[in-house]
Amino acid sequence: MIGAQLSATSPAGDVAACRPPRLAGSRLAASAFLSREERQALEDAAAPARTVAANTDLLQEGAHADDLFIIVEGWACRYVTAKDGGRQLSALLLPGDVGNLDSLLFSRLDYGVRTLTEATVVAVPRDWILALAVQHPGIARTFIWLALLENVILTKWTQSLGRRSAKSRLAHLLCELSMRLDAETDGESRFTLPMTQEQIADVLGLTAVHVNRVLQELRLEGMVSTKYRRMILPDVVRLRQSCGSDPHYLHMEQPAATPRGMVARALS
């Protein structure tokens, strides 16, 4: 949204107006740590958007990646396949998310990145980003922020996988998605969940059969209603209470940038 504001206020003859902002809406571009100049530098580094079919690997497991991929539209996931064929997702990537942040510093990926729906994706060369980060503190800090955010979500997932019942895990996932998608109005939440029950099972460490049964329980309790892939959570507050989900979940409010004066103080 910040990206959108920028282009809206840019002068009519601006060069940026000639090509639509590629990172608009991405968490990267929305970072409060970026100056206008830094945001534009990132924008310039981005390659043209590309459209990818559903269920397509953007990056295979163990691949070597020279670009960071940003999901601009559609859903994707990070996954790992065990030797016995068991699969576990380690991230759900929503519009705005970076698919392979690790590639910034590690050459070999230890997961794969795959689309769940048709998606449009933007690639940004990792070396370019690294070079920009040297020049621009705000860009460096933005990537620290992104990495820490992923940390928060992964920590929540370990809680679910380690200590929660199947029903509670599913409820938690729905609450998380409701928050991340900003899908709530008047205590009700509506959003499209473009995943099969098998894929949901691979997030929750369950089988598709059991996800199905647990989902029915939630429906019977009136916590969830589904029509095709459309999810409705009639009472999100109650759902959150039932599974002990923290509404302040994901540190959605971004901390303010460090005031400039602080630098002088710390270095004195």
Place this chain on the structure above:
Amino acid sequence: MIGAQLSATSPAGDVAACRPPRLAGSRLAASAFLSREERQALEDAAAPARTVAANTDLLQEGAHADDLFIIVEGWACRYVTAKDGGRQLSALLLPGDVGNLDSLLFSRLDYGVRTLTEATVVAVPRDWILALAVQHPGIARTFIWLALLENVILTKWTQSLGRRSAKSRLAHLLCELSMRLDAETDGESRFTLPMTQEQIADVLGLTAVHVNRVLQELRLEGMVSTKYRRMILPDVVRLRQSCGSDPHYLHMEQPAATPRGMVARALS
């Protein structure tokens, strides 16, 4: 170790020689991204080391922290307690690790940090680090690196918690610790594991009773032998094979710093 080299090669009358390096051996100080100057700047920011008893909270769940805590000696953990009393650890902190990296940008912690053994700890003011990161790209990059490393470990844990059997989870944990502690010689690994079976259970998402039974199975199979808290893994290679653990696990090899020339190229 790099820190140790530094003080060894510093001139006899150096100021640094007057106070022993506080961050020596920490992953922070060992970062290959730091120039000598940057490493010293971090060193200067560190408070004197403090000794803390076992089973003591460094930070309570949900606390507000203004410092980053670095575990210099001893073991600690990150944990979350559910309302029903169930506890799940989300990190094991070994000497050199940062306890609360999130505090760099998020004011409210969503976990607690607690010692497992007696430990010595160094605090570094977060605002100081943030200010240094603005001036020193190597410091900024080091923190990106630290955050991404935590990500890698958390991703591995989600695999274990979601898709592995109890025995495999335990084997994986032992392999991870063997690597992180660099405890292997001639295919055999020996290290002290200063945790109760209850604490191990809280890492693996199991009960202490079941950890006990599974540990006995591993003993019967000759994969593990224990004497008090001392672990011996007679054949780490076989243990790794039995549970499908990747020896290149933790990106122990740190990527080289970006060559300076790259900046000019990217910005041209």
Place this chain on the structure above:
DNA sequence: CGGTTCGTTGAGGCCCATCAATCTATGTGG
């Protein structure tokens, strides 16, 4: 209309939790 993917339902069984008791090691005070 046949094929495919996905959702749903049922029967049976195993892994791990739960509850509880015993045993050992360690420490503490009289």
Place this chain on the structure above:
DNA sequence: CCACATAGATTGATGGGCCTCAACGAACCG
């Protein structure tokens, strides 16, 4: 030195949550 208390490891019996295997229904599609 022993009685006692406590923390942790160990063992057994029982039950439940979730898996496994299998079949069927529903929606979509060429």
